[in-house]
Amino acid sequence: MKKFIVCLGLIALLPLVPPPAAGEANLKEASPGEVNLYSYRQPFLIKPMLDEFTKRTGIRVNTVFAKKGVLEKIKATPGVADAVLTSDVGRLNDMSEAGVLLPVKSDILEKNIPVQFRHPGGLWFGLTMRARILFVSKKRVKQAEATSYEDLTKPGLRGRVCIRSGKHVYNISLIASIIAHKGEAATRIWLEGVKANLARKPGGNDRAQAKAIYSGQCDIGIGNTYYMGKMQTNRKKRAQRKWAASIRIVFPNQAGRGAHVNISGAAIIRGAKNRTNAVKLIEFLSGDFAQKFYADQNFEYPVKPGVPVSPIVKSWGDFKADTISLTTVAKHRRAASKLVDLVDFNNSTKSSNN
Amino acid sequence: MTAATDSSPLLARPMRFLRADIWTVGTIFFAALIATPILTVLILAASPSGDIWNHLASTVLPRYIRTTLGLMAGVGAGTAVIGVAAAWLVTLCRFPGRRVFEWALLLPLAMPAYVVAYVYTDILEYAGPVQEILRQVFGWSSGRDYWFPEIRSLGGAASMMTLVLYPYVYLLARIAFLQQSACVLEASRTLGLGPWRSFFSVALPLARPSIVIGVSLAMMESLNDFGTVDFFSVETLTAGIYDVWLNMNSTVGAAQLATVSLVFVLALIGAEKWSRRSQRFYSTSSKYRPLPNYHLKGARAAIAFAVCVLPIAFGFLVPAGVLLNYAARFYEESLSANFLTYAGNSLMLSSISAALAALLGLFMAYGVRMSGNPILVAASRLASVGYAVPGAVLAVGVMIPLARADAAIDGLMRNLFGIPTGLLLSGTIVAVTYGYLVRFLALSYGTAESSLAKVTPNMDGASRTLGMSPGRTLRRVHFPLIRGSVLAAAILVFVDCMKELPMTIILRPFNYGTLATQVHQFASDELLEESALGALAIVAAGILPVIILSATIRGTRPGHSGEKG
Numbered sequence: 005m006k007k008f009i010v011c012l013g014l015i016a017l018l019p020l021v022p023p024p025a026a027g028e029a030n031l032k033e034a035s036p037g038e039v040n041l042y043s044y045r046q047p048f049l050i051k052p053m054l055d056e057f058t059k060r061t062g063i064r065v066n067t068v069f070a071k072k073g074v075l076e077k078i079k080a081t082p083g084v085a086d087a088v089l090t091s092d093v094g095r096l097n098d099m100s101e102a103g104v105l106l107p108v109k110s111d112i113l114e115k116n117i118p119v120q121f122r123h124p125g126g127l128w129f130g131l132t133m134r135a136r137i138l139f140v141s142k143k144r145v146k147q148a149e150a151t152s153y154e155d156l157t158k159p160g161l162r163g164r165v166c167i168r169s170g171k172h173v174y175n176i177s178l179i180a181s182i183i184a185h186k187g188e189a190a191t192r193i194w195l196e197g198v199k200a201n202l203a204r205k206p207g208g209n210d211r212a213q214a215k216a217i218y219s220g221q222c223d224i225g226i227g228n229t230y231y232m233g234k235m236q237t238n239r240k241k242r243a244q245r246k247w248a249a250s251i252r253i254v255f256p257n258q259a260g261r262g263a264h265v266n267i268s269g270a271a272i273i274r275g276a277k278n279r280t281n282a283v284k285l286i287e288f289l290s291g292d293f294a295q296k297f298y299a300d301q302n303f304e305y306p307v308k309p310g311v312p313v314s315p316i317v318k319s320w321g322d323f324k325a326d327t328i329s330l331t332t333v334a335k336h337r338r339a340a341s342k343l344v345d346l347v348d349f350n351n352s353t354k355s356s357n358n
Numbered sequence: 359m360t361a362a363t364d365s366s367p368l369l370a371r372p373m374r375f376l377r378a379d380i381w382t383v384g385t386i387f388f389a390a391l392i393a394t395p396i397l398t399v400l401i402l403a404a405s406p407s408g409d410i411w412n413h414l415a416s417t418v419l420p421r422y423i424r425t426t427l428g429l430m431a432g433v434g435a436g437t438a439v440i441g442v443a444a445a446w447l448v449t450l451c452r453f454p455g456r457r458v459f460e461w462a463l464l465l466p467l468a469m470p471a472y473v474v475a476y477v478y479t480d481i482l483e484y485a486g487p488v489q490e491i492l493r494q495v496f497g498w499s500s501g502r503d504y505w506f507p508e509i510r511s512l513g514g515a516a517s518m519m520t521l522v523l524y525p526y527v528y529l530l531a532r533i534a535f536l537q538q539s540a541c542v543l544e545a546s547r548t549l550g551l552g553p554w555r556s557f558f559s560v561a562l563p564l565a566r567p568s569i570v571i572g573v574s575l576a577m578m579e580s581l582n583d584f585g586t587v588d589f590f591s592v593e594t595l596t597a598g599i600y601d602v603w604l605n606m607n608s609t610v611g612a613a614q615l616a617t618v619s620l621v622f623v624l625a626l627i628g629a630e631k632w633s634r635r636s637q638r639f640y641s642t643s644s645k646y647r648p649l650p651n652y653h654l655k656g657a658r659a660a661i662a663f664a665v666c667v668l669p670i671a672f673g674f675l676v677p678a679g680v681l682l683n684y685a686a687r688f689y690e691e692s693l694s695a696n697f698l699t700y701a702g703n704s705l706m707l708s709s710i711s712a713a714l715a716a717l718l719g720l721f722m723a724y725g726v727r728m729s730g731n732p733i734l735v736a737a738s739r740l741a742s743v744g745y746a747v748p749g750a751v752l753a754v755g756v757m758i759p760l761a762r763a764d765a766a767i768d769g770l771m772r773n774l775f776g777i778p779t780g781l782l783l784s785g786t787i788v789a790v791t792y793g794y795l796v797r798f799l800a801l802s803y804g805t806a807e808s809s810l811a812k813v814t815p816n817m818d819g820a821s822r823t824l825g826m827s828p829g830r831t832l833r834r835v836h837f838p839l840i841r842g843s844v845l846a847a848a849i850l851v852f853v854d855c856m857k858e859l860p861m862t863i864i865l866r867p868f869n870y871g872t873l874a875t876q877v878h879q880f881a882s883d884e885l886l887e888e889s890a891l892g893a894l895a896i897v898a899a900g901i902l903p904v905i906i907l908s909a910t911i912r913g914t915r916p917g918h919s920g921e922k923g
Contacts, residue, residue, distance in 0.1 A: 040868055046879040046880070046882065046883065047879050048691075048694075048879060048880070066868035066869050067868060067869060068863075068866060068867075068868050068869075068870075069863070069875070069879055070863045070864055071863075071882060072600070072603075072604065072750045072860065072863070072864065073750050073753055073754055073757075073860075073863075073864035075609075076609060076754045076757060076758075076864075077757060077864060080754075080757045080758050080761040080784070081757070081761045081764075081781060081784055081785070084781065084785065094605075098607045101607070163502075169588070169591040170591075171591070171597075171601050171605060173604070173605070176605050203501075204484070204508070204510075205508060205510055205511065205591065206591050207510040207589070207590055207591045208479075208510070208589075208884070209883065209884045211884065212884070215485050216484065216485060218485065219484055219485030219490075220484075220500060221484040221485060221501060240687065240688065240691075240887075241887065337605060337606075337607070338605070338606045338607065340605075341601060341605035341606050342413050342417070342606070345413070345414075345417040345418045346417050348417075348421070350591045350593060351421075351593070
């Protein structure tokens with residue numbers, strides 16, 4: 005008994021032992037050669053770029069990858085993080101509305117990033133662009149059957165559409181963009197129409213929709229462009245190439261407003277202690293090396309004019325993107341989320357296999 | 359054993375309110391410490407959240423509540439049936455494989471629920487092998503030709519969670535059965551009850567407090583699950599909390615919904631207390647002989663075998679097999695340079711937290727037992743509801759007070775010594791450890807409380823009369839009796855910490871990772887193959903303690919150093 009208690013006690017005292025190197029940096033305020041980064045993007049995606057940045061500038065990048073609680077963390081411990089990387093404009097907008105972002109004026113950023121992909125006041129900067137497109141079955145969907153988001157509500161597509169959760173941030177942004185263009189009432193009718201056409205309850209990620217099309221469960225799905233690139237080139241998961249091969253890419257609304265696009269982006273946090281380094285990091289991410297890396301490795305569209313897209317992405321052809329301001333779209337996100345509740349989008353009454 | 363109404367002199371002496379011994383003060387202090395983040399969430403919830411409630415009440419709130427109740431009912435029923443049946447069989451019956459089942463039944467505990475959900479979705483969805491074979495065999499051409507249960511559904515989510523959560527019930531029920539005196543069971547048999555009747559009218563009621571704790575832990579865990587319900591887009595309260603928080607950008611609204619889910623937990627705890635009313639069962643007999651062994655033969659043995667092997671197969675063997683296959687093919691992608699560091703971090707964080715949780719849980723349960731002060735009881739209850747709050751929301755509740763404390767310490771140190779201390783708490787693993795304690799104290803406190811409740815207060819009285827201090831009484835009298843339960847609690851906390859995700863992610867310092875965060879960076883994009891190696895490492899780290907645990911609880915039978923079966 006005594007030994008047991010002593011053992012437990014000793015283990016319990018472990019946190020008082022000074023933490024090893026990785027933790028040590030946090031006790032001190034960041035030294036001049038650092039930048040502290042909160043990232044919504046996965047480490048395996050960004051690490052090679054950050055390593056290259058460190059190699060070139062000597063500035064060490066400390067990162068935390070998190071998809072939730074970042075805004076609250078910034079508010080609770082101001083001055084700890086210098087910059088944030090997100091995978092959606094919505095988060096950037098939340099942060100700018102919360103007043104935690106620092107406006108930045110940088111000639112390099114303004115030169116590298118076209119005006120529609122950055123905040124007018126310099127609060128955030130888009131780094132890559134992706135379109136939300138239609139995945140349609142090569143075999144079962146005719147050329148003219150689905151060319152726009154609106155087509156997804158056509159009676160001819162009953163029981164043939166599949167999509168990931170209506171609450172997913174990518175779908176929320178898409179719905180918000182439709183609200184921005186057509187108003188809430190029309191968007192609600194659209195959502196109800198899509199719901200009526202669903203082949204199965206919304207779920208899975210964008211890849212899962214491709215798999216469902218390949219297997220014949222549905223004929224049309226919605227997905228982000230880079231997922232298509234990743235499936236088409238998957239070296240080890242051969243099955244995904246088959247899924248991709250069964251699909252034709254349709255950039256929607258080419259005759260009208262254009263396909264809905266979203267950005268991944270970055271911003272500087274108010275109170276940043278390593279502001280100069282953080283700006284350098286974002287400038288680096290908007291430069292040729294990083295833009296090409298994004299394009300080649302993750303099949304995203306670089307925002308910097310003149311940086312080529314990957315050959316795979318090029319093979320899909322050019323497309324017309326919706327030019328509505330992303331800030332405007334982001335403002336309608338809350339309304340979009342409410343509409344998804346109102347029409348009970350995620351509880352498609354259809355049973356699984358209809 | 360005696361059934362007594364709760365009026366023991368030790369627990370209800372006047373003037374107890376005024377006593378300020380170390381147990382009372384300590385218990386209040388720890389309860390306050392652990393309850394702070396929960397209170398922070400409640401305070402956050404007290405701010406206005408605009409029009410969100412109008413929207414919620416008129417649209418999704420009834421649905422959230424219905425779905426949540428359905429999920430909890432499903433998981434509660436599923437874990438109770440599997441857990442109790444398996445525990446009874448391996449503890450009191452003899453049939454082939456029993457010695458292996460004893461520990462193997464605990465294995466699914468180490469599996470994160472969302473990983474199991476991914477694995478079974480791949481297998482059971484329309485595009486998966488099961489339905490594909492069915493279509494080929496029966497010549498069906500599309501989903502319109504047949505019916506197959508949809509895995510991405512409420513039922514699917516409840517099944518997935520039942521598969522990995524039943525070990526809570528199994529573990530606690532088994533300990534309870536082991537601690538029962540053979541005399542009681544024999545007396546019941548002598549009085550003419552058959553094995554079934556003596557199970558239902560004697561063994562089960564006696565084990566009920568432990569079973570109820572196990573079931574309510576499983577239900578609370580299902581309440582706060584996000585990974586699985588998000589993957590299946592099942593709209594529970596927790597899914598709603600994240601939606602309000604992240605899509606409607608309202609932290610306050612999320613905190614308010616979290617408060618609603620707390621009401622569920624309090625109702626659960628209240629219902630449990632009410633159902634027991636004032637009955638208490640204490641072990642008073644010191645006569646422990648080997649438990650009766652019902653020899654099962656033929657069909658009965660086969661059924662018992664199936665009852666034990668199926669949960670292990672579906673909750674562990676199948677998912678572990680799939681993970682192993684993926685890990686073998688994709689280890690290059692997942693094996694980052696820091697993998698070993700992450701494994702070390704996971705082990706260290708989980709061990710620290712498990713040890714702390716076990717000590718704190720025991721201390722507080724004993725403090726409450728000794729004082730019986732209603733304020734103390736309430737404070738300890740509040741401290742153990744953290745288990746049911748979604749991790750990410752609780753993390754915000756942990757972060758805010760820690761950041762304040764840091765600012766205060768920093769200011770003090772600057773003024774006094776001119777040394778800035780920076781983020782001493784919120785920027786280090788202290789924050790993560792604290793978060794784990796807040797989240798998992800319910801496991802150790804609940805277990806300690808229920809096993810202490812079985813020790814008759816007469817023992818306390820005797821020991822104190824003989825001049826032992828409360829501390830020595832705990833060490834010399836109680837601890838030996840409940841050692842198994844305390845260890846069980848520590849191991850439950852350990853395994854849970856290994857799997858814990860949202861708090862780790864939000865509270866960790868820069869450049870700090872664990873196996874769970876390593877799994878998450880892939881799993882968040884449903885890259886199950888790449889996440890397999892990390893997930894397997896978590897499972898592997900959980901297996902050894904689980905086996906130790908099983909061996910230890912065999913020896914927890916009072917009056918026996920080990921039971922031969």
